[in-house]
Amino acid sequence: MLDLGIAGRTAPENEDPSRGRLAHAPANHPAVKPARVGVLLANLGTPDATDYWSMRRYLNEFLSDRRVIDYPAWKWQPLLQLIILSKRPFTSGANYRKIWNAERNESPLMTITRDQTARIAESLLARHGDKVMVDFCMRYGNPSTASKVHAMVEAGCEKILFFPLYPQYAGATTATANDQFFRALMAEKRQPATRTVPEYFDHPAYIEALAQSVERAYATMDEKPDVLVCSYHGMPRRYLMEGDPYHCQCAKTTRLLRERLGWERDHIDMSFQSVFGREEWLRPYTVEHVADLARKGKKRIAVIAPAFSADCIETLEEIDGEIRESFEHAGGESFTYIPCLNDDAAHVAALVTVIEENLAGWVA
Incomplete structure (x- = not known):
């Protein structure tokens, strides 16, 4: 996770940051982490590897999403499980091997999304100091949306801006990413305040x-x-x-x-x-x-x-x-x-601009 060493807000008078808990709380009170604002970027996803079972897990999650394939489960799932997933992992795996980043042992999408996130984090750190925490997740595969939401909550993020990296809105991309984000929030005891970034196709x-x-x-x-x-x-x-x-x-x-x-x-x-x-x-x-x-x-x-x-x-x-x-x-x-815009400087600047617009009122 790209945790930028965020210190968060100034502690109110009833909070003792040196002890990590409220100043007037009993000694056994759970620690209170400094408040942070999280920016969670989301892309489509990637298999963990190109072998049959890695590809099958990834394709099963992707093709079982009702936002992607909206046919009735009784009709679609037998076809998916018995026919498509018995053959397609082989062909998809072969195609992924043609483009696989062998040095990092990951797909190009993973490499590029990580690099984009690092550059965005650097830019927001320069603008806001230690007030903003930046990370990324995938709708399908790893790192999962739920794991990153939980990590941000554990790190003290009281607000999370969720940014699906799709310029144009579609139910099968933006909406399903948001769906997964909302499902992740349902599992949290302490839910942060949240915003989702809308499409930016004409920005x-x-x-x-x-x-x-x-x-x-x-x-x-x-x-x-x-x-x-x-x-x-x-x-x-x-x-x-x-x-x-x-x-x-x-x-x-x-x-x-x-x-x-x-x-x-x-x-x-x-x-x-x-x-x-x-x-x-x-x-x-x-x-x-x-x-x-x-x-x-x-x-x-x-x-x-x-x-x-x-x-x-x-x-x-x-x-x-x-x-x-x-x-x-x-x-x-x-x-x-x-090539796609990837981590090109103008693209990163555009994404940072969109983020800043959607953080309005949350950061100075």
């Missing part, structure tokens, strides 16, 4: 960080791409019709990015990846869309993934693997993947 600092990443990538090219494809994680189209705002927020992010870059409409477009199952998902599908672009004469493209705050299996393996191959097999000549 000027986030759009600026995206634009800068595109400009840096394009500055290194001798010949510019014909099209920049903004590839967002997909979801069933039914979710849009049921009121999920994700599609609309992705469209606005794309528009704001185009306006910030000063481009014409035909220089940037939007598509959706990671389709699962037979149900219709948001279209166009990225893997098909890039092939269509190649067949239409767009031989040079770049792809960016604005819905992901950190590179992961869906970007490093799917976009820079399967989607690249689809484009090249259709006749495409130049494919550039622009």
Whole structure:
């Protein structure tokens, strides 16, 4: 945990910080820790390893989430347990091994989220001294949301700001992360005051960080791409019709990015990846869309993934693997993947700005 050595607030007159308990309390009174404000970042999750059983545990937790797959349990669970989880851990494990951080023995998502958290912690320490404690958790896998919430409560956090690292809101991302946070709070004897950070898909600092990443990538090219494809994680189209705002927020992010870059409409477009199952998902599908672009004469493209705050299996393996191959097999000549914002300085500054706005009234 990134505990920054927080001392907390000034002790009131009835508290004796040197003894860690209330000044007028009996000697056997439980210790009273200095009050802190916690900032808990949350990302999707990662398997602990790439072997079959590690992958199965992770996939079971992920695919059993009713926010992700909302089919009735009586219909979905037999299919999941008997068929999908008997085969998919092998293929998913093989894909993770292609991108695994062997040096740290962890997925890139874990590495990047940890680095993001460290940089955010450094920035908040410089701004607020020892008043703020920063850590991260995963919705699925480890470190679990419950373990980090409990650790913050044990460390004296009387207020926790929970920040799902998803720029665009979706029930299967932001909402399920919040659900898990609320479930973790239910297990605490002393519940802290809490806030959740809303989506930030149109925040000027986030759009600026995206634009800068595109400009840096394009500055290194001798010949510019014909099209920049903004590839967002997909979801069933039914979710849009049921009121999920994700599609609309992705469209606005794309528009704001185009306006910030000063481009014409035909220089940037939007598509959706990671389709699962037979149900219709948001279209166009990225893997098909890039092939269509190649067949239409767009031989040079770049792809960016604005819905992901950190590179992961869906970007490093799917976009820079399967989607690249689809484009090249259709006749495409130049494919550039622009990495996620990760721990880029402009991205960290944007996240800190969002955090500061949501900490208003909690810290000076």
